[in-house]
Amino acid sequence: MLRNELFFLTILTITILGLLMVLLIYLTIRKAIDIKNRKAIEQYIENYQSILFTMLMEGGYSRGMNPKSVLERKATEKLLSMYSKVLEGEDEKKRLSELASMYLAEYYHKQLKSKKWSQRMNTLYHIEDFKLSLLIDDIHKLSQKKRISHEELIHTLRILALFQYENLFEMLTIHYNSLSEFEYRNILVRLEQQQFEQFILHFHKSSPPLQKAILDVISMKKEINYLSFLENIFSTCKGEIKLRALKALTEIGYVKNSDPYLELLYSTKWEERMVAAKLVGSLKEVKGISRLIELLHDQTWWVRSQAGQAICQFPNGPRFCVKYLKHQRMHLPRTWLGNGFIKGYK
Incomplete structure (x- = not known):
């Protein structure tokens, strides 16, 4: 009996040591591949950094720069990300978006279909940073998937708002009408006036979180053309909605008649005072x-x-x-x- 137990423990020990050895070899190989890939990316960046910078500053394209492999695309992505954080001129930003469309659009098209959540999310961040509006249909398709995570959904809606997607109003008021006030605000703040006007016109039919987000966005934009709308909301609504309209008027800094607002200085609610x-x-x-x-x-x-x-x-x-x-x-x-x-x- 004792001899059998010793034999079993010996076999078990050898097996565990063998597995550990295999794992060590795997990690060593994986580490070596990672180092090799990182060096290849760094070398590509070193070779094409000045070329890409010239294209961003002066326009035009280079035949020598044509990323095809995954590593070359990652290097190009890294270069463009680096420049996107420092470029300020509108012409340079437009060129960056054009270059990203040329070199990375097809790559991102495939990445959005990846089974890995992290890859899809990283791709969404890059599409947003580079303003790749030609992928708007791909973004919309991703938002329609049944198994999409909540984080992905909010990010896709933010990008659609950035690209002024024409059906966004329908999406937010019918299909995704249970978002939080914070989420609505982060989406609406990206809309231009023409798209935002749809939410103004249907304000009274919107959910309370969406109404609050609309008023907060007006506060952030401080545009006087919304004055009549805000004064109407102030005079017809109650509670938190009325207070948000008052806050928006405060940010704009102008009203047609101050008397109704002076009365609030005597309100029993300290928030209104x-x-x-x-x-x-x-x-x-x-x-x-x-x-x-x-x-x-x-x-x-x-x-x-x-x-x-x-x-x-x-x-x-x-x-x-x-x-x-x-x-x-x-x-x-x-x-x-x-x-x-x-x-x-x-």
Whole structure:
């Protein structure tokens, strides 16, 4: 019995050692191949870096540069990625996109069909960076796959928005109408005015997350042509949607009539008082300054802070504030004294 157990352990030990040896040999070979491939990529980059730079700066093409193998395409991809991060001129960026289309479009077309999630995601990032709009149909097909991951879906929708895909409105309002507010915003912010207008026209039929995203994008763009739309939303909606519209108006810094917004300085909701204070400061509406001074003693810190910032936007606002407080025999907030807003006040 003991002899059999020793024999079994010996065989097991030899087997494990054999497997470890095979694994070591595999890893050694894999490491050697990786080093060889990396050197080949670096050599290709060294040979064609100046040629590619000249094409980006001056235009034209080079017959000598014609990446065919996977390694050559990876080297070209690495070169273009490097330049995409430093180029600023529109002409140079356009040439980079054209070169990427010429050298990498077919390669990416195949990579989008890869069974590996990481390869598909990396390809999406490069398509976005290089702005390869000729692959828009491939991106759309990928978004329609049943087994697509959520990360891939959001990325494909972002790219479709970047390329101003004509059916994106239908996709977001019918097929993908359960995205988060953050996801909608990252998609919509890439749209140009013509595409974005569709979401404005159908605002009231949209889901709350999409509505909030639309209003946030308007806040980011700060375009005055959306003024009437925002004022309409402010007057007809309630709750968070109304507050988002108010925030957007604050970013634009203009309203047709300030009276409805001055009333919010007396709102029972501190969020509305805070944003209204910011709007009054942005408008430099003199009719609201006395209330802003009162809000310096609001029970909510955010309101007090915003009221102080709003007053500072008025010409001589802090000095006027001091005179008003003295006349009303009110104390100046300590934060103003500590931050040096007012000097010599007693």
